[in-house]
Amino acid sequence: MFIKADIPDQNWRSGDDNSSAALDLVIQVPQGMNADISDGSGDLKVLNVGSLDASDGSGHFSVVGAAGTVHITDGSGNLLIENVGGDVTVNDGSGDITVRNVTGSFTVESDGSGSIYATDVRGSVIVQSDGSGEIDVNRVGRDFRVESKGSGSIDYTAVSGQVDVPDRRRGRYHRGEER
Numbered sequence: 387m388f389i390k391a392d393i394p395d396q397n398w399r400s401g402d403d404n405s406s407a408a409l410d411l412v413i414q415v416p417q418g419m420n421a422d423i424s425d426g427s428g429d430l431k432v433l434n435v436g437s438l439d440a441s442d443g444s445g446h447f448s449v450v451g452a453a454g455t456v457h458i459t460d461g462s463g464n465l466l467i468e469n470v471g472g473d474v475t476v477n478d479g480s481g482d483i484t485v486r487n488v489t490g491s492f493t494v495e496s497d498g499s500g501s502i503y504a505t506d507v508r509g510s511v512i513v514q515s516d517g518s519g520e521i522d523v524n525r526v527g528r529d530f531r532v533e534s535k536g537s538g539s540i541d542y543t544a545v546s547g548q549v550d551v552p553d554r555r556r557g558r559y560h561r562g563e564e565r
Contacts, residue, residue, distance in 0.1 A: 418453050
């Protein structure tokens with residue numbers, strides 16, 4: 387199934403009324419169906435899919451319930467991802483990323499700005515590149531690794547595996563590390 391909702395680029399003014407065009411969509415498909423979504427702007431909420439591959443320009447984006455893997459490329463706006471049965475991979479321009487209850491691993495390939503919060507990830511949490519904003523992880527079943535970090539703190543608690551984050555000499559404090 388392919389659905390495209392397109393609002394033409396026009397000046398929607400009528401008289402002195404400064405109105406703009408808007409479109410709200412609700413699309414229901416069988417629960418657990420794989421989804422490939424591309425969204426320009428506006429808020430987006432995805433519930434109970436199979437696997438998800440999504441790109442979003444701007445606006446808040448939430449995924450609540452995915453049986454398989456989740457891959458999201460997001461320009462701006464906050465991300466909420468929870469109750470995922472597979473791995474989660476995110477590329478994000480700006481806005482906070484909040485991830486909860488992931489059976490697999492959670493990987494942030496790149497994040498420009500905004501905080502990263504991860505709780506109850508049974509696999510590993512890996513941040514490959516983070517520009518600015520805090521990173522706070524809690525209850526990780528495997529490893530926690532930050533490969534490249536700009537500004538902002540790194541906090542972690544209850545990591546079962548190895549921890550590999552930039553050291554304190556670079557001005558960061560890591561909760562959970564022996565002082």
